Amino acid sequence: METMLSYDWGAMTPEFIIFGTAVLLSIFDLFAPKQFNRRLLALLGLTGIILAFVSLLSLMGQETISILYDTFKLDSFAIAFKLLLLAGSALVILLAHSYEPKEGMQEYRGEFYYLFLAALLGAMIMSSSGDLITLFVGLELLSISSYILAGMRKKNLQSNESAMKYIINGGISTAVTLFGMSYLYGLTGTTNLKEMSEGMVGVFDSQFQYLFGLAFFMILVGLSFKIAAAPFHMWAPDVYQGAPTPVTAFLSVISKTAGFVIIYRILISLYITAPGDSIGALTFLEKNGVYLAFIAGITMITGNVIALRQRNIKRLFAYSSIAQAGYVLVAVATLGGGAFLFDTVWFYLLAYLLMNLGALAVIQLLTDRSGSEDVSEFSGLYKRSPVLSVTMAIFILSLAGIPGTAGFIGKLNIILGAFAAEPGHYVLASIMMGVTVVSYFYYFGIMTQMFFRPSATNEKMKVPGGIAVVLTVCAAGTVLFGIAPNLPLDFLHGHFGDFSDFFE
Amino acid sequence: MNTILLTLLVFSPLLGMLLMFLVPKTDEKNLKMLGFLSTVPALLISLYLYIQYATGTDLSRFSIKVDWFRFGNLKSYDPNLFAVDYELAVDGFSLIMVLLTSILATLAAIASMYIKKEWKGYFMLFLLLEIGMLGVFTAQNLILFFIFFEITLIPMFFLIGKWGYLEKEKAAYSFLIYNGLSSAILLIVIMILFARTGTSNIEALRHIMTVGGVSLFAPISDPMKYALLIALLAAFGIKLPIFPFHTWMLRVHVQAPPSIVMIHAGVLLKIGAFGLIRFGMGIFPEQFRDIAFIIAVLGVINLLYGAFLALIQTDFKMVLAYSSISHMGIVLIGLGALNEAGIQGAIFQVVSHGLIAALLFFLVGVMHERFGTSKINDLGGLAKILPVTSGFLLAGAMASLGLPGMSGFVSEFMAFLGLFKEEPVLAAVGALGIILTAVYLLRAVLGMTFGKTKSMSFEGISEIKGIEFAPVLVLLGLIVGIGVYPAILSEPLQATLEAIMLGIGG
Numbered sequence A: 001m002e003t004m005l006s007y008d009w010g011a012m013t014p015e016f017i018i019f020g021t022a023v024l025l026s027i028f029d030l031f032a033p034k035q036f037n038r039r040l041l042a043l044l045g046l047t048g049i050i051l052a053f054v055s056l057l058s059l060m061g062q063e064t065i066s067i068l069y070d071t072f073k074l075d076s077f078a079i080a081f082k083l084l085l086l087a088g089s090a091l092v093i094l095l096a097h098s099y100e101p102k103e104g105m106q107e108y109r110g111e112f113y114y115l116f117l118a119a120l121l122g123a124m125i126m127s128s129s130g131d132l133i134t135l136f137v138g139l140e141l142l143s144i145s146s147y148i149l150a151g152m153r154k155k156n157l158q159s160n161e162s163a164m165k166y167i168i169n170g171g172i173s174t175a176v177t178l179f180g181m182s183y184l185y186g187l188t189g190t191t192n193l194k195e196m197s198e199g200m201v202g203v204f205d206s207q208f209q210y211l212f213g214l215a216f217f218m219i220l221v222g223l224s225f226k227i228a229a230a231p232f233h234m235w236a237p238d239v240y241q242g243a244p245t246p247v248t249a250f251l252s253v254i255s256k257t258a259g260f261v262i263i264y265r266i267l268i269s270l271y272i273t274a275p276g277d278s279i280g281a282l283t284f285l286e287k288n289g290v291y292l293a294f295i296a297g298i299t300m301i302t303g304n305v306i307a308l309r310q311r312n313i314k315r316l317f318a319y320s321s322i323a324q325a326g327y328v329l330v331a332v333a334t335l336g337g338g339a340f341l342f343d344t345v346w347f348y349l350l351a352y353l354l355m356n357l358g359a360l361a362v363i364q365l366l367t368d369r370s371g372s373e374d375v376s377e378f379s380g381l382y383k384r385s386p387v388l389s390v391t392m393a394i395f396i397l398s399l400a401g402i403p404g405t406a407g408f409i410g411k412l413n414i415i416l417g418a419f420a421a422e423p424g425h426y427v428l429a430s431i432m433m434g435v436t437v438v439s440y441f442y443y444f445g446i447m448t449q450m451f452f453r454p455s456a457t458n459e460k461m462k463v464p465g466g467i468a469v470v471l472t473v474c475a476a477g478t479v480l481f482g483i484a485p486n487l488p489l490d491f492l493h494g495h496f497g498d499f500s501d502f503f504e
Numbered sequence B: 001m002n003t004i005l006l007t008l009l010v011f012s013p014l015l016g017m018l019l020m021f022l023v024p025k026t027d028e029k030n031l032k033m034l035g036f037l038s039t040v041p042a043l044l045i046s047l048y049l050y051i052q053y054a055t056g057t058d059l060s061r062f063s064i065k066v067d068w069f070r071f072g073n074l075k076s077y078d079p080n081l082f083a084v085d086y087e088l089a090v091d092g093f094s095l096i097m098v099l100l101t102s103i104l105a106t107l108a109a110i111a112s113m114y115i116k117k118e119w120k121g122y123f124m125l126f127l128l129l130e131i132g133m134l135g136v137f138t139a140q141n142l143i144l145f146f147i148f149f150e151i152t153l154i155p156m157f158f159l160i161g162k163w164g165y166l167e168k169e170k171a172a173y174s175f176l177i178y179n180g181l182s183s184a185i186l187l188i189v190i191m192i193l194f195a196r197t198g199t200s201n202i203e204a205l206r207h208i209m210t211v212g213g214v215s216l217f218a219p220i221s222d223p224m225k226y227a228l229l230i231a232l233l234a235a236f237g238i239k240l241p242i243f244p245f246h247t248w249m250l251r252v253h254v255q256a257p258p259s260i261v262m263i264h265a266g267v268l269l270k271i272g273a274f275g276l277i278r279f280g281m282g283i284f285p286e287q288f289r290d291i292a293f294i295i296a297v298l299g300v301i302n303l304l305y306g307a308f309l310a311l312i313q314t315d316f317k318m319v320l321a322y323s324s325i326s327h328m329g330i331v332l333i334g335l336g337a338l339n340e341a342g343i344q345g346a347i348f349q350v351v352s353h354g355l356i357a358a359l360l361f362f363l364v365g366v367m368h369e370r371f372g373t374s375k376i377n378d379l380g381g382l383a384k385i386l387p388v389t390s391g392f393l394l395a396g397a398m399a400s401l402g403l404p405g406m407s408g409f410v411s412e413f414m415a416f417l418g419l420f421k422e423e424p425v426l427a428a429v430g431a432l433g434i435i436l437t438a439v440y441l442l443r444a445v446l447g448m449t450f451g452k453t454k455s456m457s458f459e460g461i462s463e464i465k466g467i468e469f470a471p472v473l474v475l476l477g478l479i480v481g482i483g484v485y486p487a488i489l490s491e492p493l494q495a496t497l498e499a500i501m502l503g504i505g506g
Helices: A009-031 A040-058 A076-097 A106-128 A132-150 A157-188 A193-201 A206-226 A235-242 A245-271 A284-307 A313-333 A343-370 A386-400 A406-420 A426-452 A465-483 A486-496 B005-020 B028-054 B092-114 B119-138 B142-163 B168-197 B202-210 B222-239 B247-255 B258-283 B285-311 B316-337 B340-371 B387-401 B407-422 B424-449 B466-484 B487-504
Strands: A065-067 A072-074 B064-070 B083-088
Touching: A009 A040, A009 A065, A009 A072, A009 A106, A040 A076, A040 A106, A072 A076, A072 A106, A076 A106, A076 A245, A076 A343, A076 A465, A076 A486, A106 A132, A106 A245, A132 A157, A132 A193, A132 A245, A157 A193, A157 A206, A157 A235, A193 A245, A206 A245, A206 A284, A235 A245, A235 A313, A245 A284, A245 A313, A245 A343, A284 A313, A284 A426, A313 A343, A313 A406, A313 A426, A343 A386, A343 A406, A343 A465, A343 A486, A386 A406, A386 A426, A386 A465, A406 A426, A406 A465, A406 B142, A406 B168, A426 B142, A426 B168, A465 A486, A486 B064, B005 B028, B005 B083, B005 B092, B005 B119, B028 B092, B028 B119, B028 B487, B083 B142, B092 B119, B092 B258, B092 B340, B092 B466, B092 B487, B119 B142, B119 B258, B142 B168, B142 B202, B142 B258, B168 B202, B168 B222, B168 B247, B202 B258, B222 B258, B222 B285, B247 B258, B247 B316, B258 B285, B258 B316, B258 B340, B258 B487, B285 B316, B285 B424, B285 B487, B316 B340, B316 B407, B316 B424, B340 B387, B340 B407, B340 B466, B340 B487, B387 B407, B387 B424, B387 B466, B407 B424, B407 B466, B466 B487
Parallel strands: none
Antiparallel strands: A065 A072, B064 B083
């Protein structure tokens, strides 16, 4: 007889650890005395994340495990992206540990940590979902926790505005996604992604294909909100600017990675084999790839061009992260040229995680102290702290895609995929290169501030421990993976091969 | 056979960068000394290579090839598919460019004595720049080439923007954006080749594109080949620079500190010519033959445009900047001629202009240090106060305008010889440029040396002295050496030249 215990629950160990830590933290926060320094909770959270990371590593190298009637599966795709999510979260929680804004965070610090872990849990469940229901539950867990996180500074007007905008936009996008999903369920009669995909392969009737197309576009629109792709990016600058900086880091890195995960889980896995015309000469994605390409193109252009005019550094990085999502979308739209479907996106997200979290760590350090978020906060940083400014320069160079950094290799990989496809995506890749040059304007604008301009104060910078760790890890990773990209790439290919179990 | 000599050559400046950390940042004297010494190993190694070559050693025994990384999980299909190796090698042509680079880097390190602030950062960037330049000329695959190419970009941005003159930030941005655009176009070309053929090795690509018969990852059509070549021309054209993409280069020449302009005019602009010859002619010989006439026309335009505008400049730096544009025209003319004399002339011009421009800009630095200006009118009567400097200046100008017995003459003569063979009319028009060159250079130099003496006080201004002689004498020696005995250049070039001629079927 099959009971609850006969499932291989071991596959969920990382999720259980995160869940357990979150519960533990919330109880602790409830009963701990008021004067207890809740900052220590961050270290507990960090321990949980590290444990989850280690347990995930120990789960590698097994056959795909699928439990709970295929709703939760641990395949190589899930492991690879969970590694990113966990690594990113470990860095973000360190940022949060060192976060000291002028007002507004003291009394809610405990909540911050366990909500953060809940959001992480949602993202992890999404990466492992084999079913629309779990996928949606994971998505909602992530989203709802993020809405609260964005409004964490209750007495700060901008933080409130940010949470409000986020919840309204996020709600709409979730509704649209869900509407699209309901079409899928209605047409195939199942919520299981695998069965759904098997059902869709045999559909050559153009009427049905039209409905599948409708579902595709609705889900695409909904998820474009999640990854802040143009033209659905409007919320991002306001939310990123108003949210506490660690939350901005979380939204721009972890939440965005989760967005790409769900795009792969639903859109790619279902539609890559579904026929796109009545004779099955083209698959659905081949036929409609141009729409994805359009979104990728317009996202890159919007992000990079609007970033040119920004003076607020967090806003600037919001647009920069929109642009970066556009680059990743190029890889999705071109399907990595066929040969690089997963590793391109994984590597770019890894590079993006390191460089963007690093940059946001510096931003947090500078803006916390002064309360001002103007770009001129960076002026003369080289005089005040040469090490800090060189570290920031590494992140900026990586974001701009300059050789010697991980960002360059990531971009190279994306362009390679775009050109290796037949016919090549020349226009899309050229747009990407063109806007990369545009991005030099604002990225090097920060460099100008740091290195060429005189400083307003001569006050030396003191770097708190958490931020110091984040900066060290991110800078070392960015440079190491730029000079020796074979390390992560060989790791990926050695352990996960072609991700062939993704479609099984 | 693998050896680490070339790796040592390219990365030897790194040692200096590391040692810089040990020196306190206010210790001007030791920093300058260390900066200078850090460029010496590369110079010694490249001289050693040249001597080895001259005594008949095969340069291929210095090449190195190590696995680096690979894209995609395609190892089981083909172990080399989308693999990027770390591979360095030199042949005669790149050996000459390496030698030019290391000589100019050492001399520019000497000229860096005029740098007034933040020597530590300056020399670190300077040495990084040298790594990039040496790497560009020795890289054996396009990805590696591109990486080194971009490595030159970042230090230059800072060197111009921080240590330059009044409008330095604008010049730095202008440099960054134009060169960023050039790299973007270049990267598109490189990645199309890489993605479609599965390799970025220059030799392998040359084989695939000219001989064929290799199965590709995805096809490259004939129109695509033309598109790629034209994109290459645009990418390297911005770098060279070809009119109308030259405005950034004027700003850099005027705003950057003289030591950096020496490097910039001497080596960085030459990467454009190097790339056109290596990749344009090497990988797309047939297509290059079809557009050769256009290149020659562009060359003549460059030559005349630069010369005419140089005529009316009041700042000596501007004269030299326009003169650089004009002289790069001669490179294009030589390439456009597409025969042995022409191409040889083009390469000679690359080296010769590198040396001459470095010499003249060093002298600009010498004068700027003393008078704080490089305006021709302000410097009138220079010969009375600084007779020796004026003499050097005149010698440099003579070399630049192509006086027989100096390197400029050999290169211009050969480039035009080549073009007259193919397109006599065009060459005749271009020859006007030679006359103009003499006019604008003599006008500028005579204006400075014998012009009206200004009332400004020249008290306490000393003649060129001590270590300042070193760059001038070395450069002049090389210029005259090549002019009198061109074989020191033409012999290493012979093999490269033959390979190119074989490719274009001349």
